[in-house]
Amino acid sequence: MTEAETPRTGKRVLLANPRGYCAGVDRAVQTVEEALKLYGAPIYVRKQIVHNKHVVHTLEAQGAIFVEENEEVPEGATVIFSAHGVAPEVYEQARERSLRAIDATCPLVTKVHHEARRFAAQDYDILLIGHEGHEEVIGTAGEAPAHIQLVDGPDSVDQVTVRDPEKVVWLSQTTLSVDETLETVARLKQRLPLLQSPPSDDICYATSNRQHVVKEIAPECDVVIVVGSRNSSNSVRLVEVALDAGARAGHLVDFAHEIDDAWLTGARTVGVTSGASVPDELVQQVLARLAERGFADVEEITTADERLTFSLPQELKRDMKAAVAARG
Numbered sequence: 001m002t003e004a005e006t007p008r009t010g011k012r013v014l015l016a017n018p019r020g021y022c023a024g025v026d027r028a029v030q031t032v033e034e035a036l037k038l039y040g041a042p043i044y045v046r047k048q049i050v051h052n053k054h055v056v057h058t059l060e061a062q063g064a065i066f067v068e069e070n071e072e073v074p075e076g077a078t079v080i081f082s083a084h085g086v087a088p089e090v091y092e093q094a095r096e097r098s099l100r101a102i103d104a105t106c107p108l109v110t111k112v113h114h115e116a117r118r119f120a121a122q123d124y125d126i127l128l129i130g131h132e133g134h135e136e137v138i139g140t141a142g143e144a145p146a147h148i149q150l151v152d153g154p155d156s157v158d159q160v161t162v163r164d165p166e167k168v169v170w171l172s173q174t175t176l177s178v179d180e181t182l183e184t185v186a187r188l189k190q191r192l193p194l195l196q197s198p199p200s201d202d203i204c205y206a207t208s209n210r211q212h213v214v215k216e217i218a219p220e221c222d223v224v225i226v227v228g229s230r231n232s233s234n235s236v237r238l239v240e241v242a243l244d245a246g247a248r249a250g251h252l253v254d255f256a257h258e259i260d261d262a263w264l265t266g267a268r269t270v271g272v273t274s275g276a277s278v279p280d281e282l283v284q285q286v287l288a289r290l291a292e293r294g295f296a297d298v299e300e301i302t303t304a305d306e307r308l309t310f311s312l313p314q315e316l317k318r319d320m321k322a323a324v325a326a327r328g
Helices: 023-039 053-062 088-096 107-121 135-141 154-157 178-191 205-220 234-244 280-292 315-327
Strands: 014-019 043-048 064-067 078-081 099-105 127-128 150-151 169-174 224-225 250-253 269-274 297-302
Touching: 014 053, 014 078, 014 205, 014 280, 023 043, 023 053, 023 078, 023 099, 053 064, 053 150, 053 224, 088 099, 088 224, 099 315, 107 127, 107 135, 107 169, 127 178, 135 205, 150 154, 154 178, 178 205, 205 224, 205 234, 205 269, 205 297, 224 280, 234 250, 234 269, 269 280
Parallel strands: 014 269, 014 297, 043 064, 043 078, 078 099, 127 150, 127 169, 224 250, 224 269
Antiparallel strands: none
16 A cells, blocks of 8 residues: 555644634625625625635625725715725715715724824824735825824834834734734834834734744644735735744645645645635635645644624614614
């Protein structure tokens, strides 16, 4: 009997848990699905509702139309704002076009928006740690553009200038590398010893949890496969975290068929995880492909138990309730 035919080949998969959908993504996807049921197709969605190809294509097949800006939405139509949040001017544009706007912004992103407005009202300089051009950063910065400057990682700390070093605070994008953010904050505090921190951590629980479990499994892995899209910040960070934590190689794939057999040559242990906007069916397809290649022994490594859920947007819940009452 050859190695490939034996039930246990010595090849194994370490499957990270938590992985995949977070509460904010689940809420956002469900918002589009419920809006389609309630109002009927088409429903317009500004930007990708979450950063995942499969999710976007699935919702398109159900009647969602993804646009870049409100101007592409017919006047009076329904538009859903993505989980990443939008600047106040986007709401104003929607009002001007008489759009029915449903806000699917993750509540943890909304928290950062509230912090930005509060500190700006107190005339603080706000250092927003995040990636330039990311939708979440654009939305948060739009809350107080005169007070916010972007700090894109530790290397950009030297460019920071503030009006009063005693009135400065840092906030962050919710999907960053925890370790890199801490490094950026440490560098900022060297320059600005009185720098204040947000009242509670801005990096979301799901991002932190997914990075933590990857750190646990990475040292044992010859390769770590992260399921997620390239425009998903938290998915990209997971590959970086895996490599920093000791994995010999790391790769990001949207789908199982993208796995290159050469990645598995000589490997005994493969780590598998997924970004916070990835449905678990895609992970199961990756596990099936790995099993076909001798990696059938799967051990799930759990470091946290996630039970957080978020209710649907108020605007949508109100209309759903009214529809039920009308039918009754």
